[in-house]
Structures are given as structure tokens and as C-alpha cells.
Amino acid sequence: MRRVLVANRGEIAVRVIRACRLLGLESVAVYAEADREAPHVALADRAVPLAGSTAVAPYLTIATLLEAARVSGADAVHPGYGFLAERADFAAAVEAAGLVFVGPTAETMAALGDKVAARRLAARVGVPVLPGVELAEGAEPAAAAGLDYPLVVKASAGGGGRGLRVVERPADLVPALEGARREALAAFGDGTVYLERWLPRARHVEVQVLGDGRGGLVHLGERECSIQRRHQKLLEESPSPAVTPALRRQLTEAALALARAVGYRSAGTVEFLLDEAGRFYFLEVNTRLQVEHPVTEWVTGLDLVALQLRLAAGEALPLAQRDVTLAGHALECRLVAEDPASGFRPATGRVHVLEWPTGPGVRVDAGIAPGSVVGSDYDSLLAKLSTWGETREAARRRMLEALRATTLLGVATVRDLHLALLEDPAFVAGDTHIRFLEARYAAWRPPAPAGWPALLAAAALARAAEPRAAAAGAGPSGAGPSPWQTLGPFRLGEGR
């Protein structure tokens, strides 16, 4: 294995390219036309443009990616997360083309990617599952009759919150089933759904596993990802404040039992719901790297992407469970381009100014650079900030400082929401659950800035210093657009 094609974009493509470089592997970036100026393209050793009808299509078209691998002479493919990362047919096609797929085998992905089959497997190896029922395409919802509400409808082929609906009352069941089926069919080409008990006060806790497919298998502790909007994670941490050493033993044993049953190779995550009484239930397995892998890297000191690449190259797992130590506490805040004050609507724009935090225990994984255009075609994740501390409180304080030192001008993000969350007494106490944001932040608005006079003064000064602005600002405000409105983004000091 010498040259790795990174079949992804954004921060995860940057992350994988860096790991390749550390291992002395060449990297090949791919990009759609909309990503021509994206950081991952500039960073890789080579870059291959992809043709496609839309901005997203090229990253989802197996034949296009395999052709890019062929022309670039790549001998391995890393899928990142999202896009084709959990598609068994992609893994199979990569291997059929004589290339290495950096991930589990296609058989493992097929077995675990079908959520209904994964649920059955979990039950078979003694992992607790929630009461539920499978509904094949077109099946009547009458089968749900015996289940207690609230319920959740999930797509068997789903993931990332797509095709997932919460049903509070029996009357809402049929519309939810129809909606979930339509969404699942459109997104995954498979309308099979299943119904499960929903535990609104539960926490989302997941266990990272790493295996070589030949008996080498370890867990890397758990992460808690309860802070979610639209069933998508926003803030994660490791360890979970709710997991005791005894519970950790049970959770990790359950995750390892599942992974062992399929002879798991590469990095994978077994997700659970943890209820208020400390009972846990199987949710699903993600057969890929997770967005939130940095928090595990912080507490274990391991490089998960480098390990994925080494395992894919045929190495045996270079560590045993006794070599894994979990130290301190790590937090991750996803910096997404969304407006939390209007229902997390996607925000777009150009990144005019971008300054990142530095210092001990602070890490930034970014897929944007100054000048980047954030459009509406791709996922809203711009970057991830993660911090480590000896205690949860130390990691939290570092994150507050890191967020304050993050200056991104030009695109609205959830930065200020993260600042508020991190100072929320319930979060500080570790008292979180999967509806935390929904319950406490539905009506959240960013607080008025304490330093408003300085903010106003700076804006006014910048404008006053513009030669043309002086005339426009001094004159009466007449009708018609001022020259200001017709100027492009300005830079102070130009034209002086």
C-alpha cells in the first residue's frame, strides 16, 4: 500500500491526508467542481477532479471514484465518514478493482449496516435491545399494537438521523411511517423501516472498537454524544460523566461481543442508549470512523486514522487491551454553519476572517480556510474544536477559552450556542440526555454582546476609513442604493 485515494471532502479529507503523510503514504484528493479551492485539494499530494451532475453526486458515484483511483495510480481507498463510507457495495467494488478498502470487509458492512440484522445479531450475542418490531416495505403498522409509546421509526439502511422519526401518539404512526419510508427510499434506495421504544431521557453512549479481523480486538472506552439537534450530534465527550467503571466494563464487553461475532476489522463504533437507571440498550453499529473520533484520540493518545491505515495495509493490531489507557477527559464542539436561533437553519456565505485557538490541550480539525465559500450543497460541518484536560472541568474551561479565541467572520455558526451550553449548570453537572437541546434551547437566542460599544465603534471606524464611505455617510440618506451597498467585500486600507 503506497498511495491512498481519499474519497471524501471537508475536514475528514484533511484529517486522512495528514495521517497518510505521517505514515509516508501518498495521498490523492478528489473534488467536485464546487470544491476546486477546498483545503483538502491543496493539501493532498495529488488531486483528481470529478465530473458529476450536482455538487454532491461525484462523491457518491462509485464508478467515478474508482476511475479517479485508476488514473491516479492509487492502491487504497479511505472513505472517511458519510457519503459512501458505510456502503458495502462500495467496499466490494473497491476490492474487486484490486484496491485496498480502508475499513471493515464488505461482508461486515452488509451484516451491520442493515440495522434490522444488526439488532438481531446484538440480541443473539446477549446485548440488550429495546422492544421493537420490523416492518418490511409496505407492511401494515398494526404490528406496532403491542408497543408502548413514544416510539421511534428508523430506516433499516439509515444513519445520521435520516429516515428517523419520533412518534409520540398512535395517531401519528402512519404519517411517520410514510415519511420515514419515503426519506429512506430517496436516501438509501431501501424503504424497510423498524419501530422501537424511544427513551427520550436516555443518553447516547457509544464504544469505540478497533480490530484486525484476525482475533486482535480492543475497545477504546466510550464517548457520550447526547447533545444533538435533529438526531445529529453537536457536542461530544469522553468519558461519559454517567458511566461508572462497573458500567464501562459491561458496555465495552457488549461492544466487544458484537465486534467479535463478526471478526471486526478496522475502527468501528457500537452505539447504545443509556437510561436513567443505568440500563443500556443496543442502538446500531457504525462501520467507519466517527466524526467525534478526536475525543477518543485525546484520552487514549492513539491516532485512529493511522491505525486504520496500518490495519488496512495488513498489519496485526499493534496493541492489546492492557496497552490501552484512558486518561483525563476530552470534549468536542462541532462548528456547524447553522443558525441555532432559527431552528438550526443552514447558513451560507464566504469565510472572510478565520482565526483558530492554540495552546496546550486544544485541537482544531477544519475543512475551511480564509476565503472558503460555504454553500448549501454539502453538510454544514465546517470544523471541530476539541480540548483535553485532566478533569472534565479542566477540559470544559479549555473549550470555553478555545471557542472565545475562534474568530470566523462571514458565515453564521453555532459558536455562541456552544459557549452557552458549556456554562449551562445542567451540562456542567453532566446531567445530559438526548433531548437536552430540544428541551432547554428551543427558544435560545444569542445574548446581546457585553462589548457592544466596541463592536459598534469598530464597525463604524472601518466604514469611516473607506474613502468613498465618508461622502456617502456624511450626506443625507436619500433614496437608492448607496455606493456602499454595491461594493464587494471590503478590505481596510485599500485605495488609500
Next chain:
Amino acid sequence: MRLYFRLGEARHAVDLAREADGRWRVETGDARLTGVVDGAIPGEVRLEVDGRVVRAVVARDGSRVWVAVGGEIAVLEEAEAADARRAREPAAGEVVAPMPGRVGRVLVAEGTAVEAGEVLVTVEAMKTETPVRAEGAGRVARVLVAPGDRVEPGQPLLTLDPGEPEDPGGA
């Protein structure tokens, strides 16, 4: 020179005067500050607040001005432009895009009778489908977009003639 900005709902006046040494005296509300803009670093303004010099970063995007000072970030809008935008609020019967994105599904046609809350169009952005609903009952007068069209926030998607839907089979 007096400039006006909107910050949230509030409209603020900022008075600026350039002194002989080239520094600016700035007054807004009860606050008095001194500022320096020398263009040494594009987008950067230096402010003296309570005897200390702090750095501010400013970027303008149309009529919106992004500012960062001391760990706080705000988006201000030139008041004149903000007022003009408010004056352009959707006309009666106009249904507009709530965010930038692409039109997903168009669920109604010209002449369709709709009820309040009925989904008319979906707008997709960043993997998320947002339904655009009718605020009141009415009949679709004109459909202005088709699936796949790129739309900007505030862009009209269709127009509705208000009123109770009539029975189209009548008479």
C-alpha cells in the same frame, strides 16, 4: 460623522470625529472610545477601551458588517439597508424561501386549494429538507419555482390568493 447600525432589534447611532493626530473619537450611547485605523493589517481596527488598546477585526458582506472584539462576534447591519430590507418584507400572499438551498418538491400547482399549515414546497440544504407551509387557507395563484431551482432567502416561491378554498366542482 454619524452612522447608524442595527444590532439585533436595536438601532444604534455612532458619532465619529477625526482628531488632529489622525485618531478617531467615537461615541455611542454613553460610551466614548478612541480608535486607530491605519490599514497596516487589512480588516483590522485598533480601539482604546479604558486605557487599553484592543484589536478588532471587521469584514463586510453587502450591508452586513461582521465584527469581532475581545472574543465576542456580532453581525451588524447598516441601518439604512436594514430599514430598506424590512420595507421589502413579503407582500400579501407571497410565500418565500426561508433559507438558501434548492427546491426539493413542489406539492401544489396553480389553482390548487390549500389549507393553513399545508406543505406547499420543500427546500433542501445541507442534507436537510425544510417544509414551507401555507400561513392561511387560499388558492395557489402562481408557482414561481421548480424542483432543483436554487433559491435565496426571501425569494418568492409562489403566490397565494387568500380565502377559503371553494368547491371546484360547484355549479
